[in-house]
Amino acid sequence: MLLPGEPFGGAELAAMVSDGILNRILLDAHVPVGTALTRPTKLHVLRSVIPPHLQRRGVLGRLGAAWFYDCAKVPDPLPILVAKEARTTTTLPRGFSLHQTAFNTFDRVIHEDLAVTSPLRTAVDVALHVPGADGTRALHWLMASPHLHCPPELVLAALDAVGKKPGRRQAVARVRKVGRAVERDYEATGR
Numbered sequence: 001m002l003l004p005g006e007p008f009g010g011a012e013l014a015a016m017v018s019d020g021i022l023n024r025i026l027l028d029a030h031v032p033v034g035t036a037l038t039r040p041t042k043l044h045v046l047r048s049v050i051p052p053h054l055q056r057r058g059v060l061g062r063l064g065a066a067w068f069y070d071c072a073k074v075p076d077p078l079p080i081l082v083a084k085e086a087r088t089t090t091t092l093p094r095g096f097s098l099h100q101t102a103f104n105t106f107d108r109v110i111h112e113d114l115a116v117t118s119p120l121r122t123a124v125d126v127a128l129h130v131p132g133a134d135g136t137r138a139l140h141w142l143m144a145s146p147h148l149h150c151p152p153e154l155v156l157a158a159l160d161a162v163g164k165k166p167g168r169r170q171a172v173a174r175v176r177k178v179g180r181a182v183e184r185d186y187e188a189t190g191r
Contacts, residue, residue, distance in 0.1 A: 001044060002030045026074050027095045042068055043112055050080070050114075051093055058082050059108050059115040061099070063130055063138060065122040068111075069148060071141035072134065081117065081125075099129075119148035123155045124162065127171035136178060143175075144182045152179025 002022065004010040013030050016022040022030040025037070027049045035041065046060065046068075058080035066072035077097040084100045092098050107121040117125060123142040126135050143152050155175050162168055 001025075001041075001048060003048060004028050027078065039068075039111070043114055046114055049095075050078075054080050054096070055114060057086055058098070059103070059117055061101075061117040061122065062125045063134065065117045065119075066126060066138040066142060068116050069119055069122065069142065069145070071122075071145065071148075072138035075134075119145075120150040120154060120158055123150045123175075124158045124171075127155065127159065127175050128162075128165065128167050136174070139175065139178050140182060143179060144185060152176070152182055155179070 002008060002013060004013060008016070010028070013022060013024075013028075017024050017030065020033060023033055023035070024030050026045050029045045029049050031041070031045070047055065050058070050060075059082070060068060060079070061081040062079040063072045063075035064079045067074050077095050079097050079099060081099050081101050081103075084102050086100070104121075107118055108115045109118050110116075116122075119142055123139060126139050126142065129135075130138065139155075142148060142150055143155055152175060156172065156179070159168060159172050159175060
């Protein structure tokens with residue numbers, strides 16, 4: 001993986017992207033064309049671009065977590081969640097957004113040394129906070145991926161447990177609509 005200054009500058013990396021030698025993956029991180037975006041590769045990229053103080057206090061969430069779980073394209077900016085009680089006077093680097101939130105016991109999953117919201121928490125957050133086609137596509141893939149264990153009925157139950165929250169009613173309607181599409185896909189493929 002290459003970052004600007006290690007050993008090439010930003011202009012040289014951009015030229016290599018134009019020449020088809022490198023792919024820009026996330027923020028300023030680049031990998032050679034043909035590099036598989038496996039979970040270990042994504043973890044390496046994330047550890048390289050997320051500043052240490054955000055790695056210690058923050059949690060990759062929303063579309064960032066959906067990307068990590070192969071359910072969304074790379075978001076811009078990269079959303080980092082921090083606990084409501086955490087101080088947020090930190091300087092936020094370009095390419096990141098910071099959101100204060102409350103976490104329950106099972107909302108965070110540690111992958112090696114990096115915290116990511118669980119698939120279920122990611123689906124709930126996407127339903128609540130990511131409007132538009134990108135959010136809908138991510139929600140569909142999160143609920144349709146059996147290995148992530150967050151089928152539509154579980155996402156609905158989790159949204160119900162959230163209680164009164166702005167946008168919850170719209171999120172429930174969205175999950176129901178996307179859930180029907182997921183069910184149709186299951187029926188069409190015989191799963």
